[in-house]
Amino acid sequence: MSRGSFPAPGRAARAIRITAPGRVEIADIPVREPGPGEVRVALGAGGICGTDLHVYRGAAGVLPIVPGHDVAGVIESVGAGVESPQPGTRVTIDPAACCARAAVPGALCGACARGDTHLCAAATYMGMTAPGAFAEAVVVPARRAIPLPDSVSDATATVLEPVAVGLHLREQIADRPGAALVIGGGPIGIVAACLLARDGRRVALVEPLERRRIAARRCGVTDVRTPEETGADPWCVIVETSGHPSAAALIERTVRPGGTVVLVGGAVEVSAVTILTREIEVRAAKGGRGLYPEAIAAVAAGEVDPGPLITHHAPAGCAAEAFALISTSPDRVVRAVLDLSDWRGDAHILDTKGSR
Template identity: 30%
Template sequence: MKAMMLWEPGRMELVDLPLRALGPGEVLLKVEACSICGSDLEGYHGQHPKMTLPRVMGHEVASTVVQVGPEVECLSVGDRVAGMGSLACGQCPPCQAGKRDRCASPLSPGFTAHGAYAEYVVGRAQGCTPIPDDVSFTEAAVAQPAGIANHAVSTRAAVCPGEVLLIQGCGPIGLSAMMLAKLRGATVISTDIVDYRCDLARGMGADLVLNAHRDNVREAALDLTSGRGVDKAIECVGGDQDETIPEAVACVRGGGLVVVVGSFAADRATLPVIDFKFSEKTVTGSQSMPEGYGPIFDLIRSGKLDLAQLVSHRLPLEEVDHGLKMMDTKAENVIKVVIEP
């Protein structure tokens, strides 16, 4: 099969790889669409803490089941699925005892096992979610970042009707969070430092959009709330959060909540701890999408959530490298790149 191999940071090549035999609980998936994730950029630059090289990246995948391995009963050939789950390592004591579902060191496709920037990928049947017939492969491929946003909005922030939110970042997760918060009846301030992303947020329904490099976000938040501050903030930027997290804390009211979704560039960030004590503000994290794909698929099917508008580019497999570079430099008004092998 054809696959895009990352040999070393910044160097990818189209290669031929053999298809391996399937183990218990595994399925062979024909990749129909795979969207580029921000964590892929970390891997591309050699900055992902878990990625090993050489590696076929890609994990935001929608595919068709073409073969099922032993002990697979939940999926059949021809099923349309999103995600692929982790894989058993085959080496730890549980795996050696035949209990691969209890693997102590699971392999993560795209990071510690080969992923979906390829014609085919091996996945774990239990980690695959059936795609409804009226949801496209492209929508399913970008449903994962929307699922991450959904966990932050619906569970970690528990957004309620009438609340005022600050959502930092107008990338795929930030825009998804904005749309989901609006569906829950919130007023949303969206911020970014890239003008075309601000324009997109404005067109997608944000109540107030600010360029965080030009506008005074705190003053605008106070003006909108008659000096009180926003109820909650969701940080979807990541990277150097010494700027975004303190800004979020400054914008929320006393007793307010900041939910951090963006991935840290470092293991430390400067926080205004006096606000935690005297204003009883809270900073918490949000990780992954434990609610799964179901809530997102339901919203897509109902017509309430349009994820297709996040997809700015569709590229063939051999142009993964170009897609990564576009996302890295935010060239060509890129938002979300979907690879279609």
């Protein structure tokens, strides 16, 4: 995948915009110089994730908006006071804006002051509540531009957020040993299963779609099953990453008395009666908690390989077709990556893993 090149100052940059539910277009956005504490990133790759799909369907965000936050690119220029990263540095971007990572530091909210930046009272999120990064370039605070080693490709960098989320949820249950059942075989669920297995836990992943089960096995998950193949055997820890309402019944069937449920994928309701009568502890893992440096280190060290999650590549100019494919054919796509340096609209979406 080619590296991004920033448009000359004074010329608009091309960007992907979701203008209405199900409608994607290529538009021009203004180009500006980075201000104090900011960097300008020429983007090369962007991964379409579940949040982007919610925005595309009109279920999240405020339209119209430039979507996207799982990206990689190169620092093109820096503003006053920026010592690192410098121009030419490959980076990914932490999509969560918080008062602790502002371009110009100021007063911190209570959450940021105690290190819980993912719970910032003033947080915004690229591509959902703030303009996203599916464009030729973007300007962000230097603190949110995270350098990438040569061993982590641009495409792989677009799947770093699931690794950060997986590391966060692993922190959330570090004091709860035992076997773990992961519900949902999207990128977050697959990465979570890989990380928990490395901790020495017995891990199983439940996923109804065959393509995702195949991706999980390629990533190293050994026990991959369908919901129908999952009986009522009790599990110490349930990690819910799907956000699907049907997960509630599976949780109630499989969580052991005194067990722990970690909600990652969304608002899946666990019965209060089940919580009370079985003394279930419910926890949550919201986002990646800023663990991008740790996620990069985990990938670079071979602790987890998210590369097999990428099933499709497409030029940015084919974004409308890519979003439509993911929305209508979830059984075919695990993760699609856009080449943000290629804005041809007459190219094709490449299925990199074959029909199966």
